[in-house]
Amino acid sequence: MSAEMEYDCIVIGAGVQGSFTAYQLAKRNKKTLLLEQFILPHTRGSSHGPTRIIRKAYTQDFYTHMMEECYMLWAQLEKEAGVKLYRQTGLLVMGPENSNNYQLIKNTLQRNKIPMMTLTRDNFSQHIPQMKLAEGYEAVVDITAGVLYADRALSTVQGQFQRLGGVMRDKEMVTDIKPGTVVTVSTNAGVYRAKSVVITAGPWANKLLTCMGLQLPLEVVKINVCYWKEKVPGSHNMKQRFPCFIVTEGEESDEDIYGLPSNEYPGLVKICYHMGSKTDPDQRDSQTDRSDIDILQSFIRRHLPGLIPEPAVVEHCMYTLTPDRHFVLDCHPNYRNIVIGAGFSGHGFKFGPIIGKLLCELSLGQEPSYDLSAFQIRRFQAQMKSVL
């Protein structure tokens, strides 16, 4: 390595995707710098909060296939660090019997022989007495699904990265990237050089990509993360076998509604709407739309009679949406040593370990372990006016 080549790779953004990418690079003995604009830990992006859902129940096989390995990678991290990051609860998927999404998810589970169980109107209340299945709806349970302890997972992977010799610098905002065989990255505190750069800037992806003439069709939305109080404390927790759930194409809404058992805040159940209102990530607090909460209240009144239909706690987070809701995992169209991981569309946390592996492979110029055609930038050709 020449004197000026300070790093093999610089990863920009220490959310779940950047942190797992940096960890994978350090595991391969690559000299890696992870840069984060805020003081860590922080609550201003997409990866904070106590919990996330992990599941194999997807409408497309490629996500289910990636999750098979991903569960193993989560277990490996748990073992390596000696921490518990996953609790199995099962995931109940509900939808109108003949709805497209519901049938696709059920078929994916069946085709891939994922442990599952179908619930009918007759046996539903015997298994999940806390919930009412709507008229004309069906339900399947993805049995190995569950809860990931998100904040704990993030600090664990960052800790492992540092233990492997990786350098993490927070409160350091990247202000410019100069492409080249050696990429130059400027921050508010210094200038660094590396053979490759990975951009995992979450909702700020387009702000950073501007300096390289690229704008992806990404939409940032603010999510109201709502917690609802149990009328009887403990009635919807893991001990009572209350599962994670998703309602797809429900009566109340166009978008999914999902929930997790009461856990992080005892007596409170997290139930959210899988959509929010458009925001600028730096102006998040001026977005105050609460129309999603009306939808959730109506859903809770009808289907969860054991909860008080008034949110007890509302926290905030952001999704970065692509038009097709699939991720972006690709190299910059003009610079092969600048890799982009973006647009995780509100379902990327569970994939963190595998995304980290894939972005690491791309940054090292290796053949990625999975077919990434669904995640390529060129699929946006029609929506982009820039460098393609």
Ligand SMILES: Cc1cc2nc3c(=O)[nH]c(=O)nc-3n(C[C@H](O)[C@H](O)[C@H](O)COP(=O)(O)OP(=O)(O)OC[C@H]3O[C@@H](n4cnc5c(N)ncnc54)[C@H](O)[C@@H]3O)c2cc1C
């Ligand atoms: C309410 C909510 C619920 C969710 N539920 C689930 C779920 O149940 N299951 C699931 O799998 N997924 C879920 N997700 C989605 C998942 O959390 C996200 O897909 C994931 O966290 C995205 O991570 P990221 O690393 O891309 O972005 P982020 O976490 O936002 O990380 C990007 C980082 O880059 C930093 N950064 C940006 N610009 C710069 C710069 N110029 N210089 C330095 N640093 C910079 C930011 O500060 C930030 O820390 C949920 C998301 C939300 C918001």
Ligand SMILES: O=C(O)[C@@H]1CCCC=N1
């Ligand atoms: O990714 C997930 O599993 C959750 C639940 C469904 C909506 C988005 N996030």
